[in-house]
Structure formats: C-alpha cells, structure tokens
Amino acid sequence: MRTQYWCEECQNFVEEHLVEDGIHDGCGQEVDIYEDEEFQLRDTVEIISTSNPEIHGKIATVLDIKAGIHGKDLRIRTDDGLVVWIDAEDVVLWGEVSK
Structure with a gap:
C-alpha cells in the first residue's frame, strides 16, 4: 500500500514532502489521504498500450x-x-510485466 496526497485546490496528487500536518505547502489547503x-x-x-x-x-518516469x-x-x-x-490503464509499474 502506498499513501498518496490529493489536493482538491490544485486538482493534483502532491508529493509527501510537500505535505505537513495534512496541509499542502504549495497552496495551504488540506489534502485528502488515499491508500x-x-x-x-x-x-x-x-x-503497455x-x-x-x-x-x-518503452520505459518512462511518472x-x-x-x-x-x-x-x-x-x-x-x-x-x-x-x-x-497517457491513461493509467495503459502503463504498468516497471518490472511487473512478465516477459
């Protein structure tokens, strides 16, 4: 399980180091926490598309x-x-594709 932080104000996921006490440092708004x-x-x-x-x-970085x-x-x-x-359904985490 991974923890991700959704900022409704920015309409984006933000990196953990940009969140302190549940607040997005970039805009000052509270974030939603998703597992x-x-x-x-x-x-x-x-x-894989x-x-x-x-x-x-091809291999890529998010x-x-x-x-x-x-x-x-x-x-x-x-x-x-x-x-x-690209649609998230068109990629897989690298290393999880059986070759």
Whole structure:
C-alpha cells in the first residue's frame, strides 16, 4: 500500500514532502489521504498500450498524476525524452510485466 496526497485546490496528487500536518505547502489547503496500490510521482513504468506502436514497450518516469471522473491520467517522460499524457490503464509499474 502506498499513501498518496490529493489536493482538491490544485486538482493534483502532491508529493509527501510537500505535505505537513495534512496541509499542502504549495497552496495551504488540506489534502485528502488515499491508500493506493497504484502509481506515485517518479515511479518507473512500462507502456503497455498498443494504440501507438512508437511508444509501446518503452520505459518512462511518472511526472504528474491527474485523477478525475473518467479515471487517472499520467504525464510521463520516456527514457528517450518524449513527454506525453497517457491513461493509467495503459502503463504498468516497471518490472511487473512478465516477459
């Protein structure tokens, strides 16, 4: 289980070191705390989406996480420098894919 901090004001997950006593240092608003087995900032992921063959199978780093009514999107940077937003269902934590 991972603990993640959601800032409603910023509409974003924030890193743990930016939260003190349940308050987001960036905007001063209270954060919601979630126990999550999913992604965190700076996680390494592998792209499993087959909709874009140019990025399928690439390794990337999670830069940003946006959650909304339609699910979770991740802004990632691939090892070769490409930065894109991708549906969280189109990636897996690196090392969890059986090859």
